[in-house]
Amino acid sequence: MASPEPSRGRLWKWLDSRFGLADFERVARKKAVPVHKHTIWYYLGGMTLFLFIVQVGTGILLLFYYRPSATEAYESIQFIMTEVRFGWLIRSIHNWAANLMIFTLFVHMFSVLFLKAYRAPRELTWLTGAGLLVVTLAFGFTGYLLPWNQLAYFATRVGTQIVGVVPVVGEGLLRILRGGDDVSGATLTRFYAFHAAVLPTLIVGLLTLHVYLVQKHGMSVPPSVEAKGAPRRALPFLPNFLLRDLVGWLGALAIVAALAAYFPTELGEKADPFAPAPAGIKPEWYFMFMFQTLKYLPPHILGIEGEVIGVLGFGVAALILVLVPWLDRRREGEIGSRRKWLNWVWVGVIAFMLLMTWLGYTEAVPEFGIEAGQ
């Protein structure tokens, strides 16, 4: 009894005759989300998108007071945290939502791997997703330096040094990243340009493609569900799925707000390029497993520097991850993919990442504390 073309107001009709709103509406109403036991994983992408929107909003707000120079950056954030009304809240939300966004992004990626949602014709969706992961990590890396405090300063020295290890192009890349031979005020300005202009441009392009491809191909049904025949139920995206999405987003917002209120982001001490590095320098948690792995490598493997091997190893791993849709192609006449063992590979990868992260955080810090370093 629901009329397919509900009666509309004059404004809607006016816009429709100019925009073609009815076409958009038809597409939106046709979109449906398959219902099966793995449906919950469909929420992760939207959740990451929501947290990204929070990042755009709070990021723009921070630009109103932030000053990107070595002499003013730390002081301007001090001003935001102490003088500007709700400044502490905006900055803390920016920090917490960033961390949560990277977390949901990882969960989203692994759910796609386990449910094999990258299969044809969704290779490009996977590829743009991989691009989004790289850009998001770059956002995290560049944003970390912007407060210009001791921890960020030294973490950036170490982090960029790792780039310098890459054979052939490493040295040049290092100079481009740092804006010179060393981490300095020039690096801060550069990271600011990346964080507030270059990466946003890239992410908007990739995100548009990614979301378009998701719309074009619809939600992927996992092979295990496919094998039992197509799922019987489908949930209309508008409004049913979107409303469920909104509940999740509201929950995420509440979690971020609570974390920001109870654990406001600290500022630490202002960076001093001529002070000795404080003990216990750590990267952000999502880089910890790589950082820790590099620590365990011996100085030389088969006559090549251990770090070089490590960096190349991560490069190869990333390449394999990008090529997964082509490595895991279904064979002729096959329903779903039979390569169940691949899932054990992903379990191994997750276990490795968790173990290395755990070791990174529990490893004994050398006797001299931060006090001794000053």
Added chain:
Amino acid sequence: MSERDERPAIERGPNGEAGSAQDKVPVRRRFLNWLLGTGAGAVSISVLYPIARYLDPPEVEESETSQVTLPMAPREIAPNTGQVFRFGTRPGIIIRTPAGELRAFDGMCTHLDCIVQYREDISRIWCACHNGHYDLNGVNVQGPPPRPLQRYSVVEQADQIVVSKIV
């Protein structure tokens, strides 16, 4: 649309497809719509309020300055000259009249907030933006300025000048 119609009413969204006129909407649906609307309103307010407060810049203490001490000897300002100084966050202008008296004024033109300067050739305070003229008492005498410049009191000391607002 077909799978949509097979669903029980509760699974449908709040668009009220179940009935076209408001009075046909069931009470429970109406209540849920009200709940959804007020909830969304409350969330919007709790997001927008901090943003609005955040965008309003905090008061800077300096802006309430009522007195400044200029670290210069009064004799450094020759007759028939003037110079601009900082009066808190605003500019001020201090001049010595051809007769030798030291006077200070607010340095912002009353027309459109440009910063004024002293013209030695005509012995007037002058605004370059729109050719506004003030006389040696800060009174607007020619051009667009609508009001005189606010005058400050000047106290000359051996090696400094104290300028303060006249209360």
